[in-house]
Amino acid sequence: MILIVGAGLAGLSTAYHLRGPVYRLYEKEKEAGGLCRSYQKDGFTFDFTGHLLHFRQPVIKELVEGLMAGQLARHGRRSFIYSHRTYTEYPFQVNTYGLPPEVVRDCLMGFIATLAPPTASVPSEDRSFTQWIQENLGEGIAKHFMRPFNEKLWQVSLDELTSDWVSWLVPKPEVKDVVNGALGIKDKAFGYNPSFLYPATGGIGALPNAFLARVSAPTYGCELVEVDTRRRKAVFQDGRVEHYQSLVSTMPVPELVRRCTDLPAEIHEAAL
Numbered sequence: 245m246i247l248i249v250g251a252g253l254a255g256l257s258t259a260y261h262l263r264g265p266v267y268r269l270y271e272k273e274k275e276a277g278g279l280c281r282s283y284q285k286d287g288f289t290f291d292f293t294g295h296l297l298h299f300r301q302p303v304i305k306e307l308v309e310g311l312m313a314g315q316l317a318r319h320g321r322r323s324f325i326y327s328h329r330t331y332t333e334y335p336f337q338v339n340t341y342g343l344p345p346e347v348v349r350d351c352l353m354g355f356i357a358t359l360a361p362p363t364a365s366v367p368s369e370d371r372s373f374t375q376w377i378q379e380n381l382g383e384g385i386a387k388h389f390m391r392p393f394n395e396k397l398w399q400v401s402l403d404e405l406t407s408d409w410v411s412w413l414v415p416k417p418e419v420k421d422v423v424n425g426a427l428g429i430k431d432k433a434f435g436y437n438p439s440f441l442y443p444a445t446g447g448i449g450a451l452p453n454a455f456l457a458r459v460s461a462p463t464y465g466c467e468l469v470e471v472d473t474r475r476r477k478a479v480f481q482d483g484r485v486e487h488y489q490s491l492v493s494t495m496p497v498p499e500l501v502r503r504c505t506d507l508p509a510e511i512h513e514a515a516l
């Protein structure tokens with residue numbers, strides 16, 4: 245028996261792709277979906293956290309479009325940033341038109357300074373997100389948007405974040421784009437999601453629901469509390485015990501490690 249822990253997208257997708265082999269799917273909450281859930285209130289649908297569907301891998305696009313045939317709508321992005329008492333379009337670095345002139349000047353001058361060849365180059369894999377912002381967007385854009393916004397978003401100092409993941413997420417503009425943005429000229433779309441797919445009804449929760457209709461029903465309200473990896477034994481909060489052949493855990497890795505009773509001390513320490 246294959247034991248799947250967690251009925252978020254990863255657990256549901258595992259169950260869906262296993263198809264034949266016997267599996268059991270356990271979820272600690274009373275419903276499936278994990279982070280990707282929605283709820284209804286006063287006739288409106290709310291997502292637990294905002295989700296847009298944009299696919300980098302054709303195989304995932306095909307999977308989701310197949311599961312949700314006829315249920316997805318395409319939308320153009322219309323997102324704005326409120327700063328300096330003004331709304332500007334996302335992404336900030338190519339839309340500074342309308343901000344106070346001294347802010348626009350800081351952003352332009354800072355960006356122009358990034359065009360000079362760097363004096364001391366740090367290997368790209370060692371650069372922090374702070375350094376990446378400074379080197380690619382300049383001090384003005386860093387000060388007026390990138391640092392405060394990203395510290396709020398990630399809740400850590402940007403010195404603690406690496407920069408290897410940013411290239412696909414943060415648009416790196418050319419000088420013409422930044423100048424156009426300061427003058428209010430719009431001639432192209434930026435970023436990875438200028439348009440995106442989203443369920444026509446039911447909020448983002450429609451996606452896990454599409455998987456749910458095609459997998460064996462999960463056991464809800466059942467939290468995994470202990471794993472003996474040598475004996476392949478899992479214990480749940482209600483006292484239920486499962487002996488498994490393989491365990492697929494989709495809970496955060498440190499949470500899993502804390503529940504494993506027979507792992508070496510150094511692994512437990514690494515999970516702290």
Ligand SMILES: Cc1cc2nc3c(=O)[nH]c(=O)nc-3n(C[C@H](O)[C@H](O)[C@H](O)COP(=O)(O)OP(=O)(O)OC[C@H]3O[C@@H](n4cnc5c(N)ncnc54)[C@H](O)[C@@H]3O)c2cc1C
Nearest residue numbers: 250251252253254271272278279280293295296467468495
């Ligand atoms: C703010 C935010 C915005 C995002 N925006 C997007 C977006 O726009 N587009 C996009 O594609 N992705 C987005 N994501 C990422 C996406 O939400 C996740 O990649 C995806 O939902 C993760 O699914 P998962 O199954 O791995 O984890 P989860 O959704 O966390 O599922 C894990 C499940 O395991 C259960 N569980 C945990 N511990 C136990 C236990 N001990 N016993 C039993 N069950 C347990 C949990 O209750 C949960 O249901 C966003 C994420 C966040 C936080």
